[in-house]
Amino acid sequence: MKKKYWQEEIETASLEAISALQSERLVATVKRVYENVPMYRQRMDEAGVKPEDIKSIKDITKLPFTTKQDLRDTYPYGMFAVPMNEVVELHASSGTTGKQVVVGYTKNDLHVWGEICARALVAAGGDENDFVHVSYGYGLFTGGFGVHYGAEQIGATAIPVSAGQTKRQVTILEDFGSTILCCTPSYAMTIAEAVEQAGIDASKLPLKAGIFGAEPWTEEMREYIEDKLKIKAYDIYGLTEVMGPGVSFTCEHQCGMHVNEDHFIIEVLDPETFEPVADGTIGEIVFTCITKEAFPVIRYRTKDLGYITHEKCKCGRTFARMSKILGRTDDMLIIRGVNVFPSQIETVLLEQGYAPNYLLIVDRVNNSDTLEVQVEVAAEIFSDITSALTSYEKKLQLAIRELLGIQAKVTLVAPNSIPRFEGKAKRVIDNRKLHD
Amino acid sequence: MTIKQLSIFVENKSGSLARIIDILAANEIDLRALSISETQDFGILRLIVNDTFKAAQVLRNENCVVSITDVYAIAVPDQPGGLAKVLRLLADAQVSVEYTYAFISNNRDYAYIAIRTAEKDVQTAKNIFMTNGTKVISEDDLLNL
Ligand SMILES: [Zn+2]
Numbered sequence: 001m002k003k004k005y006w007q008e009e010i011e012t013a014s015l016e017a018i019s020a021l022q023s024e025r026l027v028a029t030v031k032r033v034y035e036n037v038p039m040y041r042q043r044m045d046e047a048g049v050k051p052e053d054i055k056s057i058k059d060i061t062k063l064p065f066t067t068k069q070d071l072r073d074t075y076p077y078g079m080f081a082v083p084m085n086e087v088v089e090l091h092a093s094s095g096t097t098g099k100q101v102v103v104g105y106t107k108n109d110l111h112v113w114g115e116i117c118a119r120a121l122v123a124a125g126g127d128e129n130d131f132v133h134v135s136y137g138y139g140l141f142t143g144g145f146g147v148h149y150g151a152e153q154i155g156a157t158a159i160p161v162s163a164g165q166t167k168r169q170v171t172i173l174e175d176f177g178s179t180i181l182c183c184t185p186s187y188a189m190t191i192a193e194a195v196e197q198a199g200i201d202a203s204k205l206p207l208k209a210g211i212f213g214a215e216p217w218t219e220e221m222r223e224y225i226e227d228k229l230k231i232k233a234y235d236i237y238g239l240t241e242v243m244g245p246g247v248s249f250t251c252e253h254q255c256g257m258h259v260n261e262d263h264f265i266i267e268v269l270d271p272e273t274f275e276p277v278a279d280g281t282i283g284e285i286v287f288t289c290i291t292k293e294a295f296p297v298i299r300y301r302t303k304d305l306g307y308i309t310h311e312k313c314k315c316g317r318t319f320a321r322m323s324k325i326l327g328r329t330d331d332m333l334i335i336r337g338v339n340v341f342p343s344q345i346e347t348v349l350l351e352q353g354y355a356p357n358y359l360l361i362v363d364r365v366n367n368s369d370t371l372e373v374q375v376e377v378a379a380e381i382f383s384d385i386t387s388a389l390t391s392y393e394k395k396l397q398l399a400i401r402e403l404l405g406i407q408a409k410v411t412l413v414a415p416n417s418i419p420r421f422e423g424k425a426k427r428v429i430d431n432r433k434l435h436d
Numbered sequence: 437m438t439i440k441q442l443s444i445f446v447e448n449k450s451g452s453l454a455r456i457i458d459i460l461a462a463n464e465i466d467l468r469a470l471s472i473s474e475t476q477d478f479g480i481l482r483l484i485v486n487d488t489f490k491a492a493q494v495l496r497n498e499n500c501v502v503s504i505t506d507v508y509a510i511a512v513p514d515q516p517g518g519l520a521k522v523l524r525l526l527a528d529a530q531v532s533v534e535y536t537y538a539f540i541s542n543n544r545d546y547a548y549i550a551i552r553t554a555e556k557d558v559q560t561a562k563n564i565f566m567t568n569g570t571k572v573i574s575e576d577d578l579l580n581l
Contacts, residue, residue: 382501382502384441384443384505385480385534386480389478411478412478414500415445415501416499417447
């Protein structure tokens, strides 16, 4: 019979059992990092916390936070908790701003990474008969490796296509018979467009599911991809600093991403006070690794905004579910005093039938912030009558004002004029910095 | 009785229009009439060409947004009041005219006008042209202008 869970016992364990396991593993991890990572020892000493003060998961709030800057400051191996001869693989997070962060994995860490991705693949209906088409980049970036190892664990056939060469992706989908596609959601859209342009009937492809992550996306984007590729689209979430993709994943009910709580502790904190918030309340997501050997982060501040719930899922999994990432604490645009997330604008665009190819241009004119939303005109809305097109612009403008309470200028631009992305999409140009 | 018009989305950026005209020229499409309607951000280029479907196809291949619209092309005597008379008849019958533009030919006795009416008024306009003896140009006539 087809497996519903990869590891039923832990994936459906009682909350008490999960909590007890987390407590036990947290205590051991804190002791280990205190002994092996000078920075953690120093931080804990400064905060007046001894490893023996951490007796259960309830004591986690006593521990100091770890930030991305801490990880950069200890570049390259300062945060490693094992001797380098136990490290079997290295990865690095993108170094677009400042120094990159180098992370390491022991043999066991790689096994765990594969295991949590195997859970995601099984939740997406995967088994040993599947062809897992991995279009995340294979390189220093953690991208493709986790799902690749996961595919191996469930006995599926991994196809390490890597990102780029979109036409070739389409050929491989067709000729190799890929059944599960793994990539960023924006690249999934690029591939979907390429399939359409090639005149291929997506419903005739063997592809049945997609596991997309590594950047925020919306429900509407999911519907768009599902419709264009005729698949069911699942979410996967993770950060290089914590493990890589696989930290959490959606099941067939698509009602939040199950966090692999036997390996990670998730906290949601108020972005200003850093106090824990109640289930359902938006805050900054913070992770602690409790099984990782080489690079265990303690209370790592992700800067991702979201919320969690501990209600049992219809799929039977008991792991806490986290929402989609609703924004980044530092992607958040403040326009005329209003908090704006690009994902909110994207939702409006998709609701009104636009493809989610857009660019936000923020500027300051006469000491007042301005927002321009550029969106590609689709063949479906194009008209030979000017007023019909300007009414689309006005309608969109109105919807944005209703949602955010700010006036935006909407500009229709030519199709394909907004750059497509193979990795993470850049949606915002903030020209205000030029004036500062 | 109508003729086919191409409508093309043009970004308000230098070179956008030239690019489209270049694509058409490279594919040996002859332009019969050209008009542009502009807003602050974009324009709509309206063209009457010798091969509408080929033109639409080559433009779409270059990622342009294109639609094909039916418009009337009428010939009015090239003298004062020639066009005014027709427009007045349309107005009296409450036909809403979305836009019009003129195009030229070698014939000095007539001026040629493209008229796009609202969808609902297409039939009414046709009746007016017929009952008033307005000369309506067909696709075939167009080839011989
Ligand atoms: Zn579930």
